[in-house]
Amino acid sequence: MVDAQSGKMRDPLDTVQSFLTQFDALIDEARAYYRVETLAPRVHVLSPKESQHPPKETLTKDVALTVAALIHGVEVAGLGVMVEFLELVTRGAVRLEQPLGLALGNIPAALKGVRFVERDLNRSFGRTSIETAEDRRADELEALLSRSRRLLDFHQVKLTIDRPFWIFPYSKSGFQFARLVAPDVTLITHWGKGFSADGKCSDEWLNSVGGMGVTMELGQNGFDPKQISHGVAVITRALEVASALDKGGSVPPAVGSKAPIFTWGEIIPYPQTGSPVLDPGWHNFKHVKAGERLGEFSGKVITASVSGPVLFPKYPDRLGDGTYGQNPPAAELVRVLKEITEAELPR
Numbered sequence: 001m002v003d004a005q006s007g008k009m010r011d012p013l014d015t016v017q018s019f020l021t022q023f024d025a026l027i028d029e030a031r032a033y034y035r036v037e038t039l040a041p042r043v044h045v046l047s048p049k050e051s052q053h054p055p056k057e058t059l060t061k062d063v064a065l066t067v068a069a070l071i072h073g074v075e076v077a078g079l080g081v082m083v084e085f086l087e088l089v090t091r092g093a094v095r096l097e098q099p100l101g102l103a104l105g106n107i108p109a110a111l112k113g114v115r116f117v118e119r120d121l122n123r124s125f126g127r128t129s130i131e132t133a134e135d136r137r138a139d140e141l142e143a144l145l146s147r148s149r150r151l152l153d154f155h156q157v158k159l160t161i162d163r164p165f166w167i168f169p170y171s172k173s174g175f176q177f178a179r180l181v182a183p184d185v186t187l188i189t190h191w192g193k194g195f196s197a198d199g200k201c202s203d204e205w206l207n208s209v210g211g212m213g214v215t216m217e218l219g220q221n222g223f224d225p226k227q228i229s230h231g232v233a234v235i236t237r238a239l240e241v242a243s244a245l246d247k248g249g250s251v252p253p254a255v256g257s258k259a260p261i262f263t264w265g266e267i268i269p270y271p272q273t274g275s276p277v278l279d280p281g282w283h284n285f286k287h288v289k290a291g292e293r294l295g296e297f298s299g300k301v302i303t304a305s306v307s308g309p310v311l312f313p314k315y316p317d318r319l320g321d322g323t324y325g326q327n328p329p330a331a332e333l334v335r336v337l338k339e340i341t342e343a344e345l346p347r
């Protein structure tokens with residue numbers, strides 16, 4: 001990002017700090033128009049001052065929608081989305097009819113330019129441990145999520161990608177919400193076994209306590225203006241949909257054609273020993289054919305058993321001393337997606 005005054009490239013970490021400062025200032029400004037309840041640092045609820053809705057005491061889930069960003073520190077576009085959205089709110093271009101939760105996840109990680117500091121925040125929900133900073137932050141976020149009827153969590157991916165996509169554990173209400181909010185965005189959903197055995201994701205956790213959570217990956221990591229304006233449009237539309245659903249009315253139709261729906265076709269695990277290597281060049285949504293080579297493990301070729309777009313190819317960052325950086329070998333090497341119809345979703 002180029003600094004308007006000096007014309008020099010700005011350090012991305014300075015940009016994070018500057019967006020955080022703007023976020024705080026806009027929350028302060030919003031106090032003139034909304035009731036702002038701060039549950040933890042950068043975890044707020046904005047409510048209309050003269051609310052026609054029942055007060056908090058009479059409704060356990062009084063927050064109609066919570067928007068989250070920076071659950072992973074390097075996925076910064078969501079922070080840009082929050083700031084641009086708050087500008088619309090404080091200018092009066094967007095009016096909040098219902099309580100809205102706004103939460104920034106892993107600030108220390110964002111300020112360091114890393115995904116997480118001690119453990120993955122998006123695998124830290126629903127744990128009893130308070131050992132790590134992320135465990136403690138998950139507790140703070142859970143205090144807001146447990147009051148939220150819906151969650152829209154913005155993330156980004158590490159590698160090149162040609163589109164945004166929805167990704168969340170299947171729930172009927174989550175699927176309907178995502179399709180009403182942005183039917184033109186590719187949707188990946190999964191059911192059965194949890195995404196990770198060790199702690200829950202934000203959306204998964206909210207689903208387990210009677211709310212509904214969906215996640216949108218905006219694109220590749222970074223403050224991309226196109227991704228940011230798309231995210232702002234998604235929040236605005238999500239508010240409209242949430243309001244219509246809560247009033248029991250019909251939802252104004254969305255523009256755009258319906259994007260495909262995918263679930264996991266194949267998950268290729270990371271072998272216990274040895275160093276499997278994905279061939280270079282695999283990136284999200286690059287298509288693989290059944291039988292096509294993906295990489296190699298101990299002299300044996302790894303091939304896909306189904307055809308479809310690949311997702312989350314893993315390239316561990318092995319350091320000179322044989323240890324790993326923030327991308328150690330994961331439980332899996334790559335996933336292959338399978339396109340499905342709505343009729344194939346769980347009942």
Ligand SMILES: [Zn+2]
Pocket residue numbers: 071072075122155156
């Ligand atoms: Zn993420």
